[in-house]
Amino acid sequence: MSATSDNVPPIAASVIGISKRFGKTGVLENISLDVAEGEILVLLGASGSGKTTILRIIAGLEQPNTGSVILHGRDVTNLPARERGVGVIFQDYALFPKMTVEKNIGYGLRIRRRRRKEIRKTVDELLSLVQLEEHRKKYPSQLSGGQQQRVAIARTLAYKPEVLLFDEPFGALDTQTRTHLRREIRALLRRVNVPSVFITHDQEEALELGDRVAVINKGHIEQIGTPYEIYNHPATEYVATFLGAANILEGVVREGFVETECAQLPAQLDIQKFRTGDRIKVVFRPEDISLSRTDFLKPGHLKLGPAHIEEVSFVGAYERVRLRLERPGEDCENGEQPSYYLTTETPENRPHSIIATRPKPEASSTQVRIGDRVVVAITSFTVLPGS
């Protein structure tokens, strides 16, 4: 949520104007972001988007071409990794294979030449924090993936890192373990209250884990905001697409509303960004759609118009309906392409239809079949500048 009150948590780590090139290929361009004290920031992006490079630059494993890294007010841009005091949880955990669990956890303190008593006490505390007391004498290869990950976290917590950096920490695990571990780690991070940066390409993971999510695309930040903001109010078409399927209607800005081919939707637009007559895109999620047999609209529902059902499929938790909107004045078959599409497909073979998903109770109360004519309404939408 946007923090407007006076007790804004102080910034723990920030990256200012980072750019990075590998040879001639630019990987990052002018990246700036902050992590507040105790916050979990997720960097979400496809592989090759540059998100791992951001993490490695914060850790000091990679040197940026321009820009700086600030940790708790200290400029660490030119410090080597070992002097930064960050904790990195690698994708493969990078536990030392020849050390037992307790030796792994105590490593940071041993190389800092702390007294043996102190090391033992810290290791004991961390072992109970990550609930691995009975595994202390085991070697990493004798532990499950989830246990190894907890050892990796405990190993970094031992030296009280300024910030924790997670590099796709759930990448190597199966779906069930991932979901379970994700919740466990979120709870753990809440308890230790260390600011954290997560990297993932999994949108569900990003939404569940992050206090804020930064969507990275081709080396720049597309949008940064709370999971609610980026999911419901995507700032760009890329963000809308990356966080799941999105329906898009092309349209034009009018006085107090936006006009699309089939409907007029009331919208209060930012006059800084949109002028009357501008081409825009109306974006809404499949679950924002409600179907009904009659023209009667529930309060808060905005009518898009009548449509024909093209396909109904059952996808486990919900029903998915593919619809073709009726175009006013003419029948669908002739002439130019309709001005709406679904963003999950590539631009060439985007079907000119929209997708609605309906939870089971709704699906069974208003049953639809292929060929049926229904009235489509939406509960919320976002307006993006059109191309």
Next chain:
Amino acid sequence: MSTVVPTMRHVRGFDIVRPLSVGMLVFMMLPLVFLPLASIFIFGTSNGLDKFWAALTQPDAVFALKLSMATSFWATVFNVIFGLFAAYVLSRHNFWGRNALIVTISLPTAIPTAVAGFALLLLWGPYGTLGRFLTPHGVQLMFTAGAIILANIFVTFPLAFGVIKPVFDTMSRSLEEASATIGATRWQTFWHVTLPSLRGAIVSGALLTFARAVGEFGSTILVSGNLAGRTQTAPLYIFAKFNEGQIEAANAIAIVLALFSFLIFSVLFFARDWLDVD
């Protein structure tokens, strides 16, 4: 290491191919490997163990064994340290000429040992490329224990390197990166993280080098001068005694060397898995 070999059934009933093929393998190895080895032991002990013991404890024999052990030991120490260093440099840094360097390091195994010894003579000998400048100053490297060590280093040069390098290559970089982010210096990372992972490779590289050096003959006979009691290693002793017709003396040392290499290879075979336990 115990591996269970899954066997597929090809035929109904008793499969004659299996005992036949195993028997054939043993039969082929008999004249090639087993019998020559067995005859050392049969001959060496045929006159009684006291004769064997007497031949073994002759001063020249004891000296030859000790000299072999000592020269091989120092060659091993050098080549393991060098191999470790070379493997580190060549797997961690990419530079122009890297592959050429790898080939050059591996070359000495391909060169006939007599050629290696000859090459050392041509460099360090009294009339050699460098030796001719050293000899007037009283520095004579050839025909000493030092020359034997040099020859051993040359012929076993790539062995430890060859065992250690693949381990370096496959080692996950994130281990070293993790160690660095935790706060370790380069040296601490090497000592606590990299080196323990190389333990198995270092031990087997050392044993391999040592075993090869103890048996070295071709280069040693050229550079050592083959002086009994001074620069005569165990293999040279066997050769010398055989030429003098003292078969028992040669045989006693042969038994010791054969047992010794058998021991080393057993250790190599079984200890590797044990050392590499995670």
